[in-house]
Amino acid sequence: MFPRKGASGEEVLEELERKTEEDLTFDSGRILGSMCTYPHPLAVEVVRRYIDRNLGDPGLHVGSQRVEKEAVDMLSNLLGLERGYGHIVSGGTEANILAVRAFRNLADVEKPELILPESAHFSFLKASEMLGVKLVWAKLKEDYSVDVRDVESKITDRTIGIVGIAGTTGLGVVDDIPSLSDLAIEHGLPLHVDAAFGGFVIPFAKELGYDIPDFDFRLKGVKSITIDPHKMGMVPIPAGGIIFREKKYLEAISILAPYLAGGRIWQATITGTRPGASALAVWAMIKHLGFEGYKEVVREAMELSRWFAGELKKIPGVYLIREPVLNIVSFGSERLEELEERLKNRGWGISAHRGYVRIVMMPHVKREHLEEFLRDLGEIAAG
Ligand code: PLP
DSSP, rough: OOOOSSSOHHHHHHHHHHHHHOOOGGGGOOBOSSSOOOHHHHHHHHHHHTOBTTTTSSSOHHHHHHHHHHHHHHHHHTOSSSSSSEEEEEEEEHHHHHHHHHHHHHHHHOOOOEETTTTTTHHHHHHHHTOOOOEEEBOOOTTTSBOOHHHTOOOOTEEEEEEEEETTTTTTOOOOOOHHHHHHHHOOOOOOOOOOTTTTTTTHHTTTTOOOOSSTTTSSEEEEOOOOOTTOOOOSSEEEEEEESHHHHHTTTTTEOOOTTTTTTEOOOOOSSBHHHHHHHHHHHHHHHHHHHHHHHHHHHHHHHHHHHHTTTTTTTTTEESSSSEEEEEEEOHHHHHHHHHHTTTTTTTTEEEEEEEOOOOOOOOOHHHHHHHHHHHHHHHH
16 A cells, blocks of 8 residues: 555665565575676665666766766677677666667568577567567577577578577576577678676686687677676676677667757667666776686686586486586486475575576675585485
8 A cells, every 4th residue: 555654764674674584685695596696895885876877868977878888898898899889788688689679670571580599598588579570499409509500490581680698597508609600690690699697707717718619799790799797797786788799780779769858869778767877887897806806706606616516416316417617507306396395495595497406606605505505405305
């Protein structure tokens, strides 16, 4: 019921505290199945200070708009482009929708089709429904990466683009993006790489010596990339990123906003009013941690996943789905549903995904949490 009379701030906060008591929090270390994390304190401070900035009306907040552009430039740079075009958006879903929208608008074909791996995130289902683009699913190989030959066999004159994934949602697998890029060039099609998760992992992991396929704009067929700062970038929700290689993709999805207080602008994002604070927080985190800082975050996460995968193999009744590629480790069991329920009953925030449980080594996940989890899993699997 909408209250007629207001309560004091203190009362409201107390009530909220009670109402959210059952929420799992990232800093408790109990959330093992999420791609989000406890945001970095600097990013929290930036959001607090600049909470009123609206990038939907950038003429009012020209400084913030400039900072967003710099954040986009730094992300483009991380992904192998000197100059990219894009936005800090609400998340990977919006970024993927924008990429499909750009491909569709530029292709201008009747009954448009998009080819994507069976492992693709469900955000593409939303894009398909909203944009009237038919999804054509490509099979996976035994290693759970997309079968590039199957992708090729599905290209028709209605195809508007191809999607590859750099860090699948369930297993953290990186598709053979170099081959997808060659294929895209050969057929004159744009390739979108969904690196919502992997974007803030792969560049650092590669420098640490992990053997991971190339995935970014250094491959000429890649025309757009999703990269989410609110995942491994440690920026508060909402903060996604969409980067295009060329301006024409952004222009193809821009709508004129005529009435804004800051003047007429062309707007490409799905959201109108949108948080400037998020873009500023992305900028601040990149400036603060730099490549070396993120590399250390990724080093710890990758080492923990290798160790965890080794420990899982020692538990009878549980098996690894595949050796981890990034910092995601997934396991299966004959009694998966029962295991999942009993682990959840013990207060673990895990997610079961297409027949397996996925553990994501986010920065808030520490070895002691995993040791405790392994003890619980061992007990439940034995019983
Ligand atoms: N793409 C991939 C590969 C993802 O794993 C996710 C989310 O987990 C998304 C896109 C969607 O991101 P968001 O939930 O931020 O919209």
